[in-house]
Amino acid sequence: MEQTFEGILSSLLDSYEKSESKDIDSLLKEKSEEFGLTEESKSLVKKASEYIDKFAEKTASLESAREDGISMKRWLTEDLDNSMAVLSDDEKSEIFEELTNGKDDFIHKITEEE
Amino acid sequence: MDAQNFNDTKARFTQHTEETSRAMSALQSLAIGKELSDEEIKTIREFDSVQEYLDLPLNDPAEDKIKKIFVTAVVAAHQKGILILPEGYDNAESIASIVDEGLTRIKAAYQVAEGMVNPVEAEEMIYDRQAVRTAAITDFVVERLVEKANQYVAKAEEAALSVSDKLVALGLGRLTDIVCAAAVRAYPPAAVVVPYVKQFVHVITPNAQKAVKKGIKMAAEFARNVINKTANKVKSFAKKTLAKLLE
Numbered sequence: 086m087e088q089t090f091e092g093i094l095s096s097l098l099d100s101y102e103k104s105e106s107k108d109i110d111s112l113l114k115e116k117s118e119e120f121g122l123t124e125e126s127k128s129l130v131k132k133a134s135e136y137i138d139k140f141a142e143k144t145a146s147l148e149s150a151r152e153d154g155i156s157m158k159r160w161l162t163e164d165l166d167n168s169m170a171v172l173s174d175d176e177k178s179e180i181f182e183e184l185t186n187g188k189d190d191f192i193h194k195i196t197e198e199e
Numbered sequence: 200m201d202a203q204n205f206n207d208t209k210a211r212f213t214q215h216t217e218e219t220s221r222a223m224s225a226l227q228s229l230a231i232g233k234e235l236s237d238e239e240i241k242t243i244r245e246f247d248s249v250q251e252y253l254d255l256p257l258n259d260p261a262e263d264k265i266k267k268i269f270v271t272a273v274v275a276a277h278q279k280g281i282l283i284l285p286e287g288y289d290n291a292e293s294i295a296s297i298v299d300e301g302l303t304r305i306k307a308a309y310q311v312a313e314g315m316v317n318p319v320e321a322e323e324m325i326y327d328r329q330a331v332r333t334a335a336i337t338d339f340v341v342e343r344l345v346e347k348a349n350q351y352v353a354k355a356e357e358a359a360l361s362v363s364d365k366l367v368a369l370g371l372g373r374l375t376d377i378v379c380a381a382a383v384r385a386y387p388p389a390a391v392v393v394p395y396v397k398q399f400v401h402v403i404t405p406n407a408q409k410a411v412k413k414g415i416k417m418a419a420e421f422a423r424n425v426i427n428k429t430a431n432k433v434k435s436f437a438k439k440t441l442a443k444l445l446e
Contacts, residue, residue, distance in 0.1 A: 087275075090282045090398045091243045094272040098246045098402060101268055109264045113271050126278045129291055133270045136295035137263050139335035140328075144258050147331060158216040161330045162209055168338040171345050174205045176363055176374060181212040183379040184333075188219040 093120065110134070216330070222429045223386055224326045225422035230389035231304060232419020235396065235412065242408060243401040252302070253309045253407055257316065257324045262302075269298045269399065282398065288391055292336050292384040300387055301395045303328050308414025309407055318421040321414075332385035340381040344374060 087093040097116055104112050113134070117127050143164065150160040165184075169177045252265040273294055276282040288297065307321040316324070348365035363374040371377070400408050 090276045091401050093275045095244050097268045120275045126274050130271050130274045132291035133295040134267045137266045143331040143334045158213045162213040164334045178205050178208045179375045181208045183375050185212050185215045
């Protein structure tokens with residue numbers, strides 16, 4: 086059983102490099118069992134991996150928008166609007182407002198903390 | 200709300216995104232540069248797959264396999280109490296964002312130092328990742344909340360309630376609060392990312408590590424210029440602390 090971060094990471098990378106199929110999802114399932122991950126941790130790995138896939142999907146969407154001459158900021162606004170299509174304009178508007186204010190708060194917070 | 204007001208709100212968001220995202224990205228570069236540029240980090244083992252990741256074009260789809268491996272390592276280390284995620288960061292959005300930000304920073308630094316991209320392109324790429332993560336997290340969270348809200352049809356007349364009202368009726372809280380709290384996780388602060396970056400560089404070759412450190416220094420220098428140009432425009436900078444970062 087690996088007891089250091091480097092040990093865990095090395096074990097994962099080692100198994101990946103030795104694996105013939107390179108089927109990452111199956112491999113990570115096997116390794117999660119081997120590491121003795123709890124159901125909660127396995128679920129966390131699955132959900133975080135789904136986010137990695139979603140990041141890739143959005144990256145492709147942004148790259149395609151750029152090819153059409155659309156700026157990143159316009160792409161982001163339209164993508165958020167589409168993701169919230171089932172919400173009312175009031176609900177969407179409140180979220181856009183909060184996201185705008187939230188970024189200000191965040192900058193303030195990180196310049197305070199760091 | 201009429202359509203004009205809604206479009207104005209969206210336009211404000213779009214305008215704000217430009218300045219604040221660049222400012223946030225530059226701040227992170229500066230903070231990471233302060234933490235990492237001179238520190239000696241030992242290479243534990245070298246892996247071809249990690250070197251391939253560093254050499255792949257930025258945003259290549261093949262990067263995802265390595266990112267998922269690092270995600271699993273972070274979760275396993277957290278469960279075992281080896282590398283504890285700070286409070287509020289032990290969720291899927293934060294873990295995926297920490298890995299994405301950490302690995303992207305390492306790769307961008309490496310590619311800048313090796314002359315594969317210039318500092319402007321690298322900073323643009325990091326800045327794009329933040330937008331991509333915001334879009335992905337918002338998409339997922341809204342989708343899941345709407346699914347939950349749609350389960351709330353206790354009475355026929357309640358089916359017509361808004362998503363916000365259904366979530367409140369289910370005791371899940373305010374829609375806006377949930378979405379925004381999740382979306383901000385797309386921006387893990389440098390203080391959270393740096394310990395992972397230090398762990399991640401253990402598995403790259405000493406030569407690549409040298410390049411990463413050089414690239415991180417170059418990124419910090421570039422960020423200093425961006426901040427100097429932006430500081431007067433972005434009101435939310437905590438000026439006193441910013442001055443320390445720029446020392």
